[in-house]
Amino acid sequence: MPSLPENCLFCRLVAEGDHVHAADGFVAIRDINPIAETHLLVLPARHVDTFREVDAFSDEEAGRMLRFVAETAQAAGLEDYKVLVNVGEGGGQTVFHLHWHVLGGRFDRGKLSHALALETA
Ligand code: AMP
Ligand code: ZN
Numbered sequence: 001m002p003s004l005p006e007n008c009l010f011c012r013l014v015a016e017g018d019h020v021h022a023a024d025g026f027v028a029i030r031d032i033n034p035i036a037e038t039h040l041l042v043l044p045a046r047h048v049d050t051f052r053e054v055d056a057f058s059d060e061e062a063g064r065m066l067r068f069v070a071e072t073a074q075a076a077g078l079e080d081y082k083v084l085v086n087v088g089e090g091g092g093q094t095v096f097h098l099h100w101h102v103l104g105g106r107f108d109r110g111k112l113s114h115a116l117a118l119e120t121a
Contacts, residue, residue, distance in 0.1 A: 005047040010097035014045045021072045024064050028072040028102070035115045037105025038076050042069050048098045051087045069100050078104035084116075092116055 005011050014027055020040060021028040031039040044065060048056045057065065073081050081104035086092035092115060101115075 005097075008047055008097050010041075010043050010095055010099060011047050014043055021068075021075050023068060023071070025061070026065060026068040028068075028075075031101070033111070034108075035111035036082075036103040036107045038078060038081070038103065040072055040076060040102040042072055042100040042102060044098055049096045050093060051085045051098055053098070065100075069102060073102050073104065076102070076104065078102070080104070086116075 013029055017027070017029050019027045019029060025045045026042060027045065028040045028042050031041050042065075044057070044061075046056075048054075054062060069083055073083075081102060084101040084103060085099070086094075086101075
């Protein structure tokens, strides 16, 4: 179920989390349950439930968000990596504050399958 911003875990982590990278209304944090050697999450500071509502961002903000994803990977020393967004419960989304997974290095295949909700797809 979509959560309200006032009790949203990621709104809280934007405000007081351990940010590995931050700029321009976006932050990157370490995933608490990494499925790859490097597993970061990029969060917009502003609460938007899912990627489905990407129209909530201006073209300028959306462009900055994409550049921030690339900067986060670069700052983490990644050259080759994956960028993943789970959209909606059926898409494997469990936290309803839009976020981009940045995944690099060796993968835990069991956890990857779980994170992609492949069992239920
Ligand atoms: P998703 O399934 O796409 O909604 O991704 C949610 C991600 O948030 C999962 O990979 C979780 O491991 C991660 N996560 C949940 N709680 C925390 C937390 N407190 N700090 C960092 N990452 C978290
Ligand atoms: Zn939120």
